[in-house]
Amino acid sequence: MIYCVEDEFNIRELFLYTLESTGFQAKGFSCGSELFQALETQIPQLILLDIMLQGEDGIEILKKIKSSTKTKDIPVIMVTAKGAEYDKVIGLDTGADDYMTKPVGMMELISRIKAVLRRTSNKQKNKDYDYQIKDLTMNVDKHIVTVAGEDVTLSCKEFNLLKLLMEHKGSILNRDQLLEQIWGYEFDGETRTVDVHIRMLRQKLGKASEYIQTVRGFGYRLSE
Structure with a gap:
């Protein structure tokens, strides 16, 4: 386009x-x-x-x-x-x-x-990455995430969750959107599942966890 x-x-x-x-x-x-x-x-x-x-x-x-x-x-x-x-x-x-x-x-x-x-x-x-926000990078094909040059090991769901946030950097994604995109239409779990995975993702990202912002009453946003 x-x-x-x-x-x-x-x-x-x-x-x-x-x-x-x-x-x-x-x-x-x-x-x-x-x-x-x-x-x-x-x-x-x-x-x-x-x-x-x-x-x-x-x-x-x-x-x-x-x-x-x-x-x-x-x-x-x-x-x-x-x-x-x-x-x-x-x-x-x-x-x-x-x-x-x-x-x-x-x-x-x-x-x-x-x-x-x-x-x-x-x-x-x-480029060695497809997405970047400051020192956080992601290579989708190689399934590699790095923070300040150090590899971060993520589960499949955590990787896809971070990828979705990076694709929509700066935009708020609510829990229902994240459930639909990551877990699919047939998922019968609660939206709390998203919160649990976000918490685990933040723990693994270390200092880069601050880029994942909680927007109360709405959802999550990846931002500098």
Whole structure:
């Protein structure tokens, strides 16, 4: 999924048509608030971002994207009419992965997107983990959890519980959601089962246990 933030309707529609014609799924937004609302439900592969937008400009939006642990790894290509060297430097130094000046050729745009996706894909392959929060990391395929570089041995349920919390980092998951996702629809136990496993998980994580927060009356959240 590619997100495109562009306030000019015709340009946005052209970008979306080009992306979809070349095999990408794409969604368009006219402003930053629409983008951040969409980011709450789905993280895209890449964001195309204009600078001159109504409300927050593209640089401010980029700063927010790169300052959030949830979105900081999303590659961003600036696509804007601001072509001065100073503007390019600001965009790239703020965290953009590439910078294109309008008018842009559609073939070049697709090539730039593919190049950025290749680079970011290679970075992901070189990582030893799939999820991270400070010194707590998880490698899903290898079933490895580490705290400050030291392996932590978890049961299958504990591992899946931590994985679910890390996947939804910053979001509150209630006990019923955790029961449904980890134990399945047919589980006849009580929600206290979740509390017991959370307590055991915290004990094994040691100092990293502080990242698992209890939200009274709601459930649990993994947060820095």
